[in-house]
Amino acid sequence: MGQAIEKPEEKREIGHDEYNPVGTLALILLYFVLLVFLWFFMYFVEFLGNDPTVVGTVVASGVVG
Amino acid sequence: MTMSESGGTYIDNFPAEARVVRSALYSSFLALALGGLFGIIQTLHRTDIYRFIESDMYYTVLTAHGVFLVVTFTIFFLVGVFTWAVTTSLDRGVEDIRFTWLWYGLMTIGTVMAAAAILAGFTDSIDMSADVLFTFYAPLQAHWLFYLGLVVFVVGTWLAGADWFRSWWAWKQENPDERIPLPTFMVLTTMLMWYIATIGIAVSILVFLLPWSLGIIDSVNPTLTRTLFWFWGHPVVYFWLLPAYMMWYVMLPKISGGKLFSDPLARVVFILFLLLSTPVGIHHQYLDPGIAEGFKFIAMTNTMFLLLPSLLTAFTVVASMEHGARQRGGTGYFGWLKALPWRDPVFAGMALAGLMFAAGGFSGMINAGMNINYLVHNTLWVPGHFHLTVGTASALTFMAATYWLLPQLTGKALWNRSVALVQVVLWFLGMTFMSNSMHRAGLLGIPRRTAEPQYQGFEFEAGVGSVAELDFQLALGGALLAISIVLFLANVVGTAFNGRSDDLPANEFAETLSGPEDSPQVLDNLKLWTAIAVVLVILAYSFPLMSIVDRGGLYGPDISPFPVSIETLSLLAFTLEQYTTAAIATTGEFVQTTLTGVIR
Ligand code: HEM
Ligand SMILES: [Cu+2]
Numbered sequence: 318m319g320q321a322i323e324k325p326e327e328k329r330e331i332g333h334d335e336y337n338p339v340g341t342l343a344l345i346l347l348y349f350v351l352l353v354f355l356w357f358f359m360y361f362v363e364f365l366g367n368d369p370t371v372v373g374t375v376v377a378s379g380v381v382g
Numbered sequence: 383m384t385m386s387e388s389g390g391t392y393i394d395n396f397p398a399e400a401r402v403v404r405s406a407l408y409s410s411f412l413a414l415a416l417g418g419l420f421g422i423i424q425t426l427h428r429t430d431i432y433r434f435i436e437s438d439m440y441y442t443v444l445t446a447h448g449v450f451l452v453v454t455f456t457i458f459f460l461v462g463v464f465t466w467a468v469t470t471s472l473d474r475g476v477e478d479i480r481f482t483w484l485w486y487g488l489m490t491i492g493t494v495m496a497a498a499a500i501l502a503g504f505t506d507s508i509d510m511s512a513d514v515l516f517t518f519y520a521p522l523q524a525h526w527l528f529y530l531g532l533v534v535f536v537v538g539t540w541l542a543g544a545d546w547f548r549s550w551w552a553w554k555q556e557n558p559d560e561r562i563p564l565p566t567f568m569v570l571t572t573m574l575m576w577y578i579a580t581i582g583i584a585v586s587i588l589v590f591l592l593p594w595s596l597g598i599i600d601s602v603n604p605t606l607t608r609t610l611f612w613f614w615g616h617p618v619v620y621f622w623l624l625p626a627y628m629m630w631y632v633m634l635p636k637i638s639g640g641k642l643f644s645d646p647l648a649r650v651v652f653i654l655f656l657l658l659s660t661p662v663g664i665h666h667q668y669l670d671p672g673i674a675e676g677f678k679f680i681a682m683t684n685t686m687f688l689l690l691p692s693l694l695t696a697f698t699v700v701a702s703m704e705h706g707a708r709q710r711g712g713t714g715y716f717g718w719l720k721a722l723p724w725r726d727p728v729f730a731g732m733a734l735a736g737l738m739f740a741a742g743g744f745s746g747m748i749n750a751g752m753n754i755n756y757l758v759h760n761t762l763w764v765p766g767h768f769h770l771t772v773g774t775a776s777a778l779t780f781m782a783a784t785y786w787l788l789p790q791l792t793g794k795a796l797w798n799r800s801v802a803l804v805q806v807v808l809w810f811l812g813m814t815f816m817s818n819s820m821h822r823a824g825l826l827g828i829p830r831r832t833a834e835p836q837y838q839g840f841e842f843e844a845g846v847g848s849v850a851e852l853d854f855q856l857a858l859g860g861a862l863l864a865i866s867i868v869l870f871l872a873n874v875v876g877t878a879f880n881g882r883s884d885d886l887p888a889n890e891f892a893e894t895l896s897g898p899e900d901s902p903q904v905l906d907n908l909k910l911w912t913a914i915a916v917v918l919v920i921l922a923y924s925f926p927l928m929s930i931v932d933r934g935g936l937y938g939p940d941i942s943p944f945p946v947s948i949e950t951l952s953l954l955a956f957t958l959e960q961y962t963t964a965a966i967a968t969t970g971e972f973v974q975t976t977l978t979g980v981i982r
Contacts, residue, residue, distance in 0.1 A: 328711040331640075333895045336708070338643070338701035343715040345697065348740060355744050359754070362825060362845075371827030373842040 392466065392790035392889040398479045399469050402486055404791045406462030407784065409490060411874055413454035414777075418867040420447040425816075425860035428835060429853035440833035441513040442503035448516030449500060452772055453535070454493055456622045459780045461489065461542045463625050464569045466787065467632070468546045470889055471563035472553045476545055485541035492535030499528035515831065517611060518591065520604040523943035526595040529587050536580055543573035561898040562906050564645055565632050565891060571652040572624045574912050575617055575659050578919060582613030582663075594943065603938030605672045605930050612663035613923065620659045622772045624652070626779035630699045630732060633786060636892035637729045638722055640706025645894045646901030647698050653905065654691035657915050661922030662688060668755045672933060677926040678752055684922065685750045692743065699736065705895065727802035731782025734810040735775050738817075742770030745821060760831075763824020766817045774813050781870050782806055788877050795883040797876025801869055808866040816859025819852045828852075 393400040420443045426432040427440060435443065465482070469475055476482045496512070502525070503511035512524035546569050550562065562570070590602045590610075635642045642648065664681035667673055704718055712721030723729045745767040748754050758764065785802050789795055796802060826842045826849070828835050842849050904910070 329709055331705060331709050336705055336895065338704050340704045340707075340712075340715055340718045341697060341701040344700055348696075352744055352747075359748065371842075372845070373826065373840055376839050376841055 389888040389890075391793055391886045392470065392787075393793045395889065396469050396475050399465060399475055399482070400791045402479070402482050403462045403466050403787075406458050406465070406486060407787070407791070408874075409493070410455050410458035410462065410780075411871060413450040413458065413493075414867060415871055417447050417451035417455055418864055420444075420450070422860050422864040425857055428833060429857045430834070430836070431853070431857050437833035439504065441515065441831075442500065442511070444831060445503070445513050445515050446497075446500050449496065451777075452516055452618075452622065453532075454497075456772065456776060456780075457535075457539060458489065458493075460621065460625045461486070461539065463629070463780075463783065463787070464542070464546060464572075466791075467565035467628060468549050468569050471565040471891065472549055474549065474553060477548050477552055481541070481548075482545055485538045485545060488538030488541065489535050490538075492531045492533070492538060495531030495534060496528050497531070499525045499531065517608075517615070519611070520591065520594070520602045520607050521943055523591075523595055526592060529592040529595055532583070533587055533592070536584065539576065540580070543576065546570065546573065561901075561903075564642075564648060564894075564898065565628060567649060567906065568624065568628045568631070568652050570908060571656045571911070572621065572628075574908065574915070575624075575656045576621055578912075578915055579614045579617035579621070579660055582610045582615075586610035586614075590937075599937055601938045603930065603934040603936065605670060605934055606927070606936070606938070608670065609664070609667065609673070609927065609930055612666045613660065614663070615666060616663040617659040619768075619772065620655050622776040624655065626735065626776045626783075627651070627695055629779055629783045630695070630736065631702075632891045633783065634699060634729070634732050634892070635702035635706060636890070637726060637732075637786075638703040638706025639710045640702055640704075640708075640892075642892045642894040643698050643701040643705060644896045644900075645898045646896065646905065647694060649898075649901055649905045651691040651694050651698070653911050654688075654694075656911055657918060658684060658688045658691070660915070661918045664922075664926060665750055665755075668752050669759050672930060673926060674929065677929075680922065682750060682752050689743075689747070696736075696740065702892070702895075703733070725803060727799060727806050728782050728786045730803060731785070731806035731809075732779050734806060735778035735782065738770050738778070738810065738813060739775035741817075742767055742775060745770065758824050760829060761824035761826075762820045762828050762830050765830050766820030766824055769813060769817050769820065774809070774817075778806060778809050778813075781809070784870075784874065788874065789883070789886050790889050792877060792880075793882050793886065794877055794880040795886065797873050797880055802873055805866050805869040805873065808862050808869065812859045812862030812866060814859070815855045816863065819855035819859065822847075823849075823852045823856070 392403075423435065424440065424443050424447060427435060427437075427443075465476070499510055499512040502508040503513050510525040510527065512528035514522040514524045514528070518524060518528075546566070550566055550570060553566075586607045590599070590607050593599045594602050631642060631648050662681050662684045664673065664678055665685045668678055668682075703722060704712075707718040707721040710721045710723075712718030722733070724733075745763065748758060749764065749767060785796055785799075822844070823842075824830075826844060828842055828849075844852065
């Protein structure tokens with residue numbers, strides 16, 4: 318087999334001063350939006366019903382006596 | 383950053399060290415194989431899809447799964463990759479290879495001892511068991527061989543750290559004015575954290591659990607040993623993660639075709655972990671009675687601070703990948719993602735691991751909140767969370783890193799890159815299913831650590847989907863993960879049997895956009911950071927520990943040991959039965975007399 322790691326073919330050299338990580342910023346903002354959404358979702362899932370934490374039904378059987 | 387000047391592979395430059403690193407990695411993969419096997423067994427068992435063990439053996443299986451994966455697999459990988467990182471970045475071999483073999487040997491002996499105690503639980507012919515799960519909470523009691531094995535293993539890791547410090551000191555004599563190379567800096571700060579953290583289990587085992595299992599003392603204070611466990615138990619999660627972080631910082635940028643965005647920021651991150659990893663352990667004990675709410679609140683606050691270094695890591699690592707993508711011609715706000723080398727298994731594995739870690743970040747924030755924690759505590763949600771963190775962020779990064787390391791360590795090309803790519807993608811898919819179903823099952827209150835999570839007269843009710851669907855997803859995910867492990871191992875074995883190759887890339891780290899010369903000298907002052915870390919630990923732990931001892935006594939309120947075996951279980955059931963029958967009889971009489979009293 319050939320090389321274990323492909324040598325990335327570099328198209329251009331970008332130095333420290335000309336590099337602005339805007340894509341990173343975009344991704345991080347997206348992540349924060351997602352977090353906020355999930356947080357709200359959690360509120361609806363867990364608190365609004367005010368139900369007990371264990372969700373289910375007691376199946377009455379053999380309790381009558 | 384210092385780099386291996388010679389430009390060859392690792393095995394060319396450090397043949398003797400390569401052997402130790404290889405041995406550590408193979409030990410790690412053996413544990414992964416065993417752990418994975420137990421993982422699929424317990425998945426099929428608890429979903430009731432295929433049960434071929436008795437349910438009373440479930441804890442033996444689960445203990446083996448937990449210990450082999452989060453102690454053996456992760457830590458053997460860590461010592462291997464750290465040895466590689468130190469020797470490469472200082473560009474010098476270890477000071478004395480016999481010492482290196484010594485700590486590797488101790489770790490191996492310790493593992494064999496603990497593993498023997500755990501696996502003996504499968505047979506009745508040996509009177510030994512350690513069905514205590516990886517948390518070994520008292521009153522669950524293991525055979526002394528288990529505790530002693532852990533001690534020997536941890537001493538091995540201490541000596542490993544000493545080995546790396548020794549290399550650094552020797553290097554410093556010859557290079558007094560140079561900054562500590564970043565990979566070595568990461569190794570040293572991680573080990574300082576580890577030295578502080580292991581005080582917790584060292585005390586817990588040597589002073590309490592080991593003498594207790596030997597019958598030297600009769601009783602322990604379970605709250606105390608639990609608290610000491612979590613003193614170590616939270617920092618250990620960073621012991622699993624930091625080697626992965628190290629690879630994200632020093633390899634991933636290069637593989638993406640770019641440079642590390644900032645060396646100073648990376649140093650700050652590792653210092654923050656050294657400072658904040660330990661004084662948070664009580665966040666695992668939000669539901670423990672006997673610890674005041676105030677202490678729990680302090681632990682929660684510290685935990686929220688601990689989010690900072692992980693968010694900094696997300697930023698730095700993604701920015702470095704973006705740098706690579708843009709150099710490769712990527713454009714736009716999101717378009718650059720397409721320019722990344724997704725077909726390279728090393729890249730794909732690490733990037734997917736990072737993505738899953740971001741998801742784990744959310745469930746981690748839920749766990750960390752004191753009140754929301756009550757909703758998910760001890761449910762399947764929790765394994766759902768940590769299969770994303772240690773089970774993917776660490777494990778998948780380690781596997782992906784192996785595809786880079788193994789050729790360096792053997793001088794042989796990777797057996798099959800396509801299989802490697804399929805392997806990392808399968809892991810991602812499998813974990814998506816398994817972890818999704820675990821999180822959702824946890825929200826319904828389905829418990830973790832349970833062989834048969836089904837109850838007479840009670841049915842869990844899913845808001846979306848059904849419990850059967852959740853079980854199916856869990857099993858499907860588990861099966862994909864098991865296949866992924868098999869493919870990984872096949873690649874490791876295939877590579878080991880490959881012929882030597884001479885067109886392997888040189889053993890090099892990523893270069894940096896902003897190097898160590900941009901960072902203040904004080905970042906390298908390890909004594910200062912260690913001192914602050916110790917003070918923070920004392921502040922966070924002295925009062926809780928004092929109050930626990932004050933309440934329950936140093937050696938506890940006389941509890942009985944509980945080695946989980948069928949005899950004790952049936953004895954317990956028998957006693958319980960006696961009590962309940964007696965209780966029912968008295969209540970019956972009581973009801974009868976009052977009723978007759980009322981009716982009259
Ligand atoms: C084939 C892959 C895997 C499968 C099918 C699997 C499956 C499972 C399941 C179903 C549980 C929950 C059992 C219960 O609470 O009743 C569990 C627990 C656990 N898993 Fe995994 N897992 C896998 C891989 C991993 C990996 C790679 C790690 C870590 C590196 C890991 C670490 C753990 C730990 C620490 C526990 C908790 C043990 C305890 O509660 O004491 N697993 N696993
Ligand atoms: Cu924790």
